[in-house]
Amino acid sequence: MGGTEVTMRVWRGDSTGGAFQEYRLPVEEGWVVLDVIHAIQATQANDLAVRWNCKAGKCGSCSAEINGKPRLMCMTRMSSFPAGEPITVAPMKTFPVIRDLVTDVSFNYQKAKTIPPFKPKPKEADGTRRMFQEDIDRVQEFHKCIECFLCQNVCHVIRDHEENKEHFAGPRFFIRLAALEMHPLDTEDRTALIKEQAGLGFCNITKCCTEVCPEHIHITDNGIIPLKERVVDNYYDPVLRLLRRLKGKSASHS
Amino acid sequence: MATAERYETHEYDVIVVGAGGAGLRAAIEASAQGVKTALICKSLLGKAHTVMAEGGIAAALGNVYPEDNWKVHFRDTMRGGKLLNNWRMAQIHAQEAPDRVLELEEWGALFDRTKDGLILQRDFGGHRYARLAHVGDRTGLEMIRTLQHHAVHKGIDVYMECTIQRLLKDGGRVCGAFGYWRESGRFIVFKSKAVVLATGGVGKAWKITSNSWEYTGDGIALGLDAGADLIDMEMVQFHPTGMVWPPSVRGILVTEGVRGDGGTLKNSEGKRFMFNYIPEFFKAETAETEEEADAWYEDKKNNRRTPDLLPRDEVARAINAEVKAGRGSPHGGVFLDIASRRPAEYIKRRLPSMYHQFMELAGVDITKEPMEVGPTCHYIMGGLRVDADSTATTVPGLFAAGEVAAGLHGANRLGGNSLSDLLVFGRRAGLYAAQYAKSFEGTLSVDNDQIEAHAQELLAPFNGKGSENPYSIHADLQECMQNLVGIIRTEAELKRALDEIARLKERLARVSVQGHRQYNPGWHLALDLHNLLAVSEACTLSALERKESRGGHTRDDYPKPDPQLAKVNIVIRKRNGALTLAREPLPEMPEDLKKLVEEQH
Numbered sequence: 111m112g113g114t115e116v117t118m119r120v121w122r123g124d125s126t127g128g129a130f131q132e133y134r135l136p137v138e139e140g141w142v143v144l145d146v147i148h149a150i151q152a153t154q155a156n157d158l159a160v161r162w163n164c165k166a167g168k169c170g171s172c173s174a175e176i177n178g179k180p181r182l183m184c185m186t187r188m189s190s191f192p193a194g195e196p197i198t199v200a201p202m203k204t205f206p207v208i209r210d211l212v213t214d215v216s217f218n219y220q221k222a223k224t225i226p227p228f229k230p231k232p233k234e235a236d237g238t239r240r241m242f243q244e245d246i247d248r249v250q251e252f253h254k255c256i257e258c259f260l261c262q263n264v265c266h267v268i269r270d271h272e273e274n275k276e277h278f279a280g281p282r283f284f285i286r287l288a289a290l291e292m293h294p295l296d297t298e299d300r301t302a303l304i305k306e307q308a309g310l311g312f313c314n315i316t317k318c319c320t321e322v323c324p325e326h327i328h329i330t331d332n333g334i335i336p337l338k339e340r341v342v343d344n345y346y347d348p349v350l351r352l353l354r355r356l357k358g359k360s361a362s363h364s
Numbered sequence: 365m366a367t368a369e370r371y372e373t374h375e376y377d378v379i380v381v382g383a384g385g386a387g388l389r390a391a392i393e394a395s396a397q398g399v400k401t402a403l404i405c406k407s408l409l410g411k412a413h414t415v416m417a418e419g420g421i422a423a424a425l426g427n428v429y430p431e432d433n434w435k436v437h438f439r440d441t442m443r444g445g446k447l448l449n450n451w452r453m454a455q456i457h458a459q460e461a462p463d464r465v466l467e468l469e470e471w472g473a474l475f476d477r478t479k480d481g482l483i484l485q486r487d488f489g490g491h492r493y494a495r496l497a498h499v500g501d502r503t504g505l506e507m508i509r510t511l512q513h514h515a516v517h518k519g520i521d522v523y524m525e526c527t528i529q530r531l532l533k534d535g536g537r538v539c540g541a542f543g544y545w546r547e548s549g550r551f552i553v554f555k556s557k558a559v560v561l562a563t564g565g566v567g568k569a570w571k572i573t574s575n576s577w578e579y580t581g582d583g584i585a586l587g588l589d590a591g592a593d594l595i596d597m598e599m600v601q602f603h604p605t606g607m608v609w610p611p612s613v614r615g616i617l618v619t620e621g622v623r624g625d626g627g628t629l630k631n632s633e634g635k636r637f638m639f640n641y642i643p644e645f646f647k648a649e650t651a652e653t654e655e656e657a658d659a660w661y662e663d664k665k666n667n668r669r670t671p672d673l674l675p676r677d678e679v680a681r682a683i684n685a686e687v688k689a690g691r692g693s694p695h696g697g698v699f700l701d702i703a704s705r706r707p708a709e710y711i712k713r714r715l716p717s718m719y720h721q722f723m724e725l726a727g728v729d730i731t732k733e734p735m736e737v738g739p740t741c742h743y744i745m746g747g748l749r750v751d752a753d754s755t756a757t758t759v760p761g762l763f764a765a766g767e768v769a770a771g772l773h774g775a776n777r778l779g780g781n782s783l784s785d786l787l788v789f790g791r792r793a794g795l796y797a798a799q800y801a802k803s804f805e806g807t808l809s810v811d812n813d814q815i816e817a818h819a820q821e822l823l824a825p826f827n828g829k830g831s832e833n834p835y836s837i838h839a840d841l842q843e844c845m846q847n848l849v850g851i852i853r854t855e856a857e858l859k860r861a862l863d864e865i866a867r868l869k870e871r872l873a874r875v876s877v878q879g880h881r882q883y884n885p886g887w888h889l890a891l892d893l894h895n896l897l898a899v900s901e902a903c904t905l906s907a908l909e910r911k912e913s914r915g916g917h918t919r920d921d922y923p924k925p926d927p928q929l930a931k932v933n934i935v936i937r938k939r940n941g942a943l944t945l946a947r948e949p950l951p952e953m954p955e956d957l958k959k960l961v962e963e964q965h
C-alpha cells in the first residue's frame with residue numbers, strides 16, 4: 111500500500127475542550143498509526159502533542175483510542191484497517207486531557223505509591239536466594255506489564271465513574287499486587303489493602319482489561335480472580351490464613 | 365521582579381537528571397545517604413530507554429560456569445573495547461556487577477532460574493562464559509520496574525516530563541539546573557549542591573537507530589556547555605542486528621540473545637559468513653569450523669566461541685561488507701536464523717518479545733523463517749570524562765553515570781555491559797554526589813541574570829522570524845550522520861559532515877515553531893536540536909582526529925589500528941564558544957591487570 115492516501119481524524123484540544131481534526135496524507139508500507147501521527151507532526155501540525163518513546167511495544171507510552179479501541183499506536187498497523195475509511199485517534203478517555211493525545215495519568219503514579227513494597231524473607235543458609243522457574247512463571251507473567259494503562263482506561267469502574275477513582279486501584283495495580291502476593295520470597299500481607307483501599311470488590315470480572323492488554327497478560331484469570339480467592343480465604347477461613355502465615359507464600363497457593 | 369518569584373524554584377542536595385537505570389540507581393543511593401534528592405526525567409517514570417534493553421545484565425556470578433569471575437569479565441571487557449577502556453572503571457565494573465544484580469533480587473526482581481534455583485545466565489558476544497542474568501528478552505523492563513518500585517518508597521521527589529536545558533554555575537562549580545515542564549511549558553529552577561547526569565546517549569542524531577526520541581545527547585551537551593571534558597566521542601556502536609523491513613521499523617533492536625541462544629547469521633547464499641571475518645585479535649578464542657562453533661554452546665571447555673558472537677563492532681562491519689558485496693537479503697540486510705536451529709517452543713520461551721515484535725510489525729514468524737537484520741545505531745561509548753571511582757566529571761559538583769559517561773567500554777561495548785554499568789556507576793554517582801553535597805560549604809546561590817538569559821534563549825523559537833521547521837532540520841541531520849559519519853568513515857565525508865552541521869546550526873538559528881508552550885513537541889525538538897548538533901559536531905571532529913580503525917570507529921582511509929593512537933583518548937572541550945581537540949594519554953594499567961588482558965584463551 112506504498113503511498114496510499116489516508117484520512118486521519120485526530121482529536122485536538124485541551125482540558126477546556128476540543129474536536130477531531132482531519133488530516134490527509136500518504137502512508138508507506140508497514141506503517142503503524144504512530145508513524146502517521148509523526149508524519150502529521152512533521153509536515154502539517156508541528157505542535158500535535160503525543161507521548162511516545164520506544165516505538166516497539168516495550169515502553170507503553172503511546173496509548174490511545176483508535177477507532178474507539180484502546181491500543182498502542184506503535185503496534186497498530188495501518189494495513190489492519192479497511193482502505194478508504196477515515197481512522198480516528200483520540201486520547202484515553204479515563205484520564206484528564208492535557209493536550210491533544212496526551213492525558214494526565216498521574217492517577218496511576220499516586221496509586222503505585224500506596225502499595226506496600228516487597229519485603230523478602232531471610233536468605234537461605236548458604237547466603238543464596240533459591241527460587242524455581244515453575245514457582246516464578248506466573249509472577250513473571252505479571253512483570254511483563256509495560257504500564258500502558260490501557261487496562262485502567264478501559265475499566266468501567268473508573269472509566270464511567272470518576273467518583274470511584276479514590277477507592278479503586280484498577281487492573282494494573284491488581285496485577286502489581288498479585289505479583290507481590292505470589293512472589294515466592296515476599297512476606298508482606300496486603301490482603302486488607304486489596305479488599306479495602308484498592309477496592310477489589312468493585313471488579314465484576316468482565317475481562318475488558320484482559321482484552322486490551324498488549325502484553326497478553328491474563329489479568330482477570332491469573333491475577334484478579336486468585337486475588338479475590340485470597341481475600342475470601344483470609345477473611346473467612348482462619349485455618350488457611352494461619353497455614354499460609356506459617357508456610358510462607360508460594361505461587362502454588364490459590 | 366526577582367527570579368525566585370518569576371519561576372518555580374526548588375532546592376536540593378542532589379538532583380539526578382535522567383531516570384533510566386543509572387539515574388534511578390543514583391537517586392536511590394543519594395537518598396539512602398540521607399540527602400535531599402530529586403529525580404528529573406523527560407518522560408514518565410519507567411519509560412526511559414533502559415526499558416528497551418533486552419538480552420541481560422553481565423555479571424560474573426558464576427552460576428552457570430563456576431570458572432567465571434571478575435578477572436575474566438574484566439579481560440573480556442577490555443579486549444572487547446580494544447584496550448581503549450579506562451582500566452579502573454573496567455575493574456570496578458567487573459568486581460561490583462554481581463552485587464548489584466543480587467541487590468535487584470533483594471528488591472523483588474525475578475530473573476530466569478537455573479535448575480538449582482539460582483539466577484540463570486546466557487551467552488552473549490565477547491563474553492567467555494554465559495554471563496548475562498536475564499528475564500527472557502525483556503531484562504531492561506524488569507530492571508527499570510524493580511528500581512522504580514524500590515525508589516517510590518524512598519522519599520525521592522520525582523519530576524516527570526520535565527526537561528533540563530541548562531546547568532547553572534556559581535563560578536567554577538555547578539549549582540543547579542534550569543528547564544521546563546513539558547506539560548505546561550513553564551520554566552523551573554533547581555538549586556542543588558550536586559548534579560548527577562544520567563541522560564543516556566545520542567542515537568537520535570542518526571537515521572537508523574534503536575534509540576527512542578529521548579536520546580538527543582542532552583547530558584553530553586549540558587556538560588560540554590558547562591565546561592566538562594568529553595572523551596572518545598568518535599566511538600559509536602552500531603548494533604549488528606536491527607530490523608530492516610518494513611521501512612517504518614528499520615533500526616528497531618533485535619537482541620544479541622538470538623545469537624546467544626543459538627541463532628546464526630547467513631548471507632543470501634545460505635553461508636555462515638562470520639567465519640570469514642575473524643580478526644587476528646580474536647583468532648585464538650574463536651571457533652574456525654561450524655562444528656566447533658555449534659559444540660561451544662554446550663561445551664565451552666573443549667570448543668571456542670562461535671564467530672557469530674564476536675564483539676558487536678566486528679559483526680556490524682561484517683554484515684556491512686556482505687551487503688556491499690551483493691550477498692545481502694532482499695531488503696538490504698542479512699539473514700538471522702534461529703528457526704532452523706532451535707525448537708519453536710524454546711524460541712518462544714527464550715525470546716518472547718522478539719517473536720511478538722516480528723510477528724506484529726513485520727508479519728514474520730521467527731520460529732519458522734529467518735529474520736532480516738542489519739546494523740543500527742545503538743550506543744555511544746564516548747561521553748563525559750569521569751573519575752573512575754567517584755564518577756565526578758571535570759567540573760566540580762557535576763557527576764555522570766551510564767551511557768552519558770565515557771571510559772568503561774573503550775572503543776566498543778560488549779552486550780550486557782550496559783545494564784551492569786548503569787547499576788555499578790549509578791550507585792557510585794549517587795554515593796559520591798551525596799558525599800560532595802554533605803561536604804559542601806558556603807551558600808548555594810544562583811545567578812538570576814544567567815537564568816533570565818537562558819529563559820530568553822529557550823523562548824527564541826517562538827519569536828523566530830525564520831521559517832525553518834525543526835522536524836526538517838532533524839531529518840537532515842539524521843541523513844547527514846547516517847551517510848557521512850556511519851560505520852565506515854573517510855576524511856572527505858567527515859569534512860562534508862562538518863560543513864553540513866555548520867549549515868544546520870545556521871538553520872537552527874532561523875527555526876520557528878507553531879502554537880503555544882503547552883506540551884508542544886515542535887518546540888521541544890527545536891530545543892533538543894541544540895544538543896543533537898553539539899554531539900554530532902563533537903563526534904565528527906573526534907572521528908576526523910582518530911586516523912586509525914578501532915572498535916566502533918572504522919576509517920576506510922586508515923583501515924588498521926595505530927599503536928600510537930592506542931594510548932590516547934581524543935578529548936573535546938568547549939572554550940569561548942568553540943570546540944577544541946586534544947590527544948591525552950590513557951591512564952596506565954597496573955602490571956597484574958595487563959597480564960590478565962594479554963592472557964590467551
